[in-house]
Amino acid sequence: MAAIYAERLKKIRKDLKLSQLQVRDHTGINNKTLSGYEAGRNKPDYDTLKVLCDYYGVTMDWVLGHTNNPHSNLTEAERDMIEKVDLDDESFIKGDFNFAGRELTVEEKKELQAMARLFLNRKTGN
Incomplete structure (x- = not known):
């Protein structure tokens, strides 16, 4: 490929x-x-x-595959997130992610990971 x-x-x-x-x-x-x-x-x-x-x-x-929109630039924060997050890797679960001023729990990170995979698969047609 x-x-x-x-x-x-x-x-x-x-x-x-x-x-x-x-x-x-x-x-x-x-x-x-x-x-x-x-x-x-x-x-x-x-x-x-x-x-x-x-x-x-x-x-x-x-x-480079950082977005599926050919005409939209990512923000610096979005680029940083893409660089450090691998949804197929345990590093996502082990990483430090905050929302609304608090760190996400392991269970929340697992749910977010699952939702992100579903969303991205739907967007890319996989």
Whole structure:
């Protein structure tokens, strides 16, 4: 399975009905290099990813899989949360999470974890 950035870079280019040559002509990114990104053989650096996202009109958060909305930027707090939370890992249960000024109990974290999995599966169609 290709990395999410590869799938999304290819998807958005095709959705916009652009060829790799058209992307090359507008961005200066070699079409063979772009092909490597779309196949997941190579990973674009920050500057290259920014150029592609700007050209395609999508956010880097979407390309990298941090959000399912291609046009919505995450706040810094949301990015931090994504970086530290893994819903498939026990670290979520062991982590320090606060709501309304108090730390969540283990049971509340388990319920939140279950609800988040249901919600995310529904949003992504899994």
